[in-house]
Amino acid sequence: MNEQTQFDPVALQTKFIFFTGKGGVGKTSLASATAVRLAESGKRVLIISTDPASNLDDVFEQRLAADPVAITGAPGLFAANLDPEEAARAYRECVIAPYRNILPESAIRSIEEQLSGACTVEIAAFDEFAKLLAASEVKGSCYDHIVLDTAPTGHTLRLLNLPMAWTGYLEEHTNGASCLGPLSGLGGKKDLYAQTVSALADPLQTTLVLVARPDRAALVEAARAADELLQIGIANQQVVINGVLDNPGDDLAAKSYRSRQDLALALMPPLLSQLPTYRMTLHPHGLIGVGALKQMFQPVIPSSVRAPQPPYDLDGAGLHSVVEDLMKKGRGIVMTMGKGGVGKTTMAAAIALGLAEKGVRVHLSTTDPAAHLLSALGGDQQVEHLTVSRIEPKSVTEQYRNKMIAENKERLDQEGLDLLAEDLSSPCTEEIAVFQAFAEVVSKADQSFVVLDTAPTGHTLLLLDAAEAYHREMQRATGDIPIHVRQLLPRLRNPEETVVVLVTLPEATPVLEAERLQEDLRRAGIIPQWWIINQCWLPVATTQPVLTQRAQAEREWVEYVRRIASQEVMIPWQVEEPVGVERLLRLTHS
Structure with a gap:
């Protein structure tokens, strides 16, 4: 691993500086603090957010809009908040309007559904971003640096590289669910998008900053993003490990926390180890306001606040409550869902073990390409009543593509087959293929539980729902929907x-992203029954000043979850990392 030094924004030389990373790693704080620091150094800087749940307004304590505005207290700094949800609404109407009095109502509903998923929001966000970069005041020498919080994902950029998707797709294919639909109304912008993607891939113009935390899951997620972006030509990457605890002192929890961080960094994925790597110290609270952002690159001097006495009341609800609730049903499907790095693999494994311990048959499966499941269980060991499997996304996707092409070879001409092959190269194909493999696993379960780690997203479910509702009208990619x-x-x-x-x-x-996921699932007709608030410091009796203050800051979000969740449990941060059967079972006993 490259030697870690403190991240220094002033060392960044490219005009475009993009921050990416999974929810909760601190990329908005880091991007905002970087923009402030660059402006302090005398540069003229624009920071942009394309996150549907952007909190740039909160960070800068100022109302932001799509047009850049000057940030009070930071001369030379300007900020803009692009709203991809609103852009997606406008885009849907733009695409659908010409067809309203031409196509049957069923076809209009199908188009609306295929434009309701995550792909449309991603493309709409990229559209707003590309238009802003093409604006004369941005394209010229007005800004020395443009900082983007929440960079386009590899998923978005792969969508933009599907060439046939730009040519009249909706005019010929009005039914079904596909990644191609969201692109079909953007033919006039192909050159603009190509120029934007080219700028992203130019190391003389763009630096991509991968933000991660010093824990195994976050680092693996960062490595996956790095690899995905490398494959589409974005190579000028660097890594910032955010939240390294300095000065743990003699506090048992703090020393264990830092030891776990050191171990995660020592085992950093090889791809990340090859990139320039920097670190940022764990701060005791959220960085709100320009004054606080200026302190991000200064030594942390926490106040001497002590842990609350007594520790936060858990109301007796722990993971055992989830297991006991499931046992009342006796059988069924359990899906743990959430963004990368929140611990859903650990929770899925713990729930499965808790159920197996009570004597019921459980099948635990994962669709995670990184396959952390065996690591969480502590290796390939046998547990009574528990079976474990892995759905390998690349393998099942290739099988799905081959099957679809074979089934359509006789009835499609070469042009149709070319379009089908491209459709099957879209990112959503993997989601559907993985989901169908999951459906096959579940169909084999009888009088038992199936626990799925890294469950299908609401986006996947909406795609499949559209396919199911309109499959009799479809004469393309998805064909007949399997019975399972x-x-x-x-x-x-x-x-x-x-x-x-x-x-x-x-x-x-993480809470706001989980809330969006809950809303997405509800649109698909699925109501989450439990929320797990993982790795909480509130119930931990630490006296380390930074961790104590972070515990106090958690109260707001614990109460927020309690307002929006049907039922919730809190899992305290564990002094011993919950890896292996014995430690995972401890989670279900408290």
């Missing part, structure tokens, strides 16, 4: 058969 998929969707919507567990951390971004 048709049976599974109604089962997932039945709360007597399926329990969705959302996993989050007691911080702003």
Whole structure:
């Protein structure tokens, strides 16, 4: 691993500086503090957010809009908040309007559904971003640096590289669910998008900053993003490890926390180890306001606040409550869902072990390409009543593509087959293929539990729902929907058969992202029954000043979850990392 030095924004030389990372790693704080620091150094800087749940307004304590505005207290700094949800609404109407009095109502509903998923929001966000970069005051020498909080993902950029998607897709294909639909109304912007993607890939113009935390899951997620972006030509990357605890002192929890961080960094994925790597110290609270942002690159001097006495009341609800609730059903599907790095693999493994311990048969499966499941269980060991499997995304996607092409080879001409092949190269194909593989696993379960780690997203469910509703009209990619998929969707919507567990951390971004996921699932007809607030410091009796203050800051988000969740449990941060059967079972005993 490259030697870690403190991150210094002034050393960044490119005009475009993009920050990316999973929810809760601190990329908005880091991007905002970087923009402030660059402006302090005499540069003229624009910071942009394309996050639907952007909190740039909160960070700068100032109302922001799509047009850049000057930031009070930071001469030379300007900020803009692009609203991709609003852009997606406008885009949907722009695409659908010409067809309203031409196509049947069923076809209009199909188009609306295929433009309701995450792809449309991603493309709309990129559209707003590209238009802003093309504006004369931005394209010229008005700004020395443009900082983007929440960079385009590899998923978005792969969508933009599907060439046939730009040519009249909706005019010929009005049914079904596809990644190509969101692109079909943007033909006139192909050159603009190509120029924007080219700028992203130019190391003389763009630096991509991957933000991660010093824990295994976050680092693996960062490595996955790095690899995905490298594959599409974005190579000028560097890593910032955010939240390293300095000065743990003699506090047992703090020393354990720092030891775990050191171990995670020592085992950093090889791809990240090859990149320039920097670190940022763990701060005791959220960085709100220009004054606080200026302190991000200064030594942390926490106040001498002590832990609350007594520790935060958990109201007796721990992971055992989830297991006991499931046991009342006796069988069914359990899906743990949440953004990367929140601990859903650990929670899925713990729930599965808790159920198996009570004597019921459990099948635990994962769709995670990184396959952390065996690591969480402490290796390939046998547990009575528990079986474990892995759905390998690349393998099942390739099988799905081959099957679809084979089934359509006789009835499609070469042009149709070319379009089908491109459609099957879109990012959403993997989601559908993985989901169908999951459906196959569930269809084999009888009088038992199936626990799925890294469950299908609401986006996937909406895609499949559209496919199911209109499959008789479809003459393209998805073909006939397998019986186990048709049976599974109604089962997932039945709360007597399926329990969705959302996993989050007691911080702003993970909670807000989980809330968006809950809304997405509800649109698909699925109501999450449990929230797990993982890795909480509130119930931990630490006296380390930084951790104590972070515990106090968690109260707001714990209470927020309690307002929006049907049922919730808190999992305290564990002094011993919950890896292995014995430690995972301890989580279900408290």
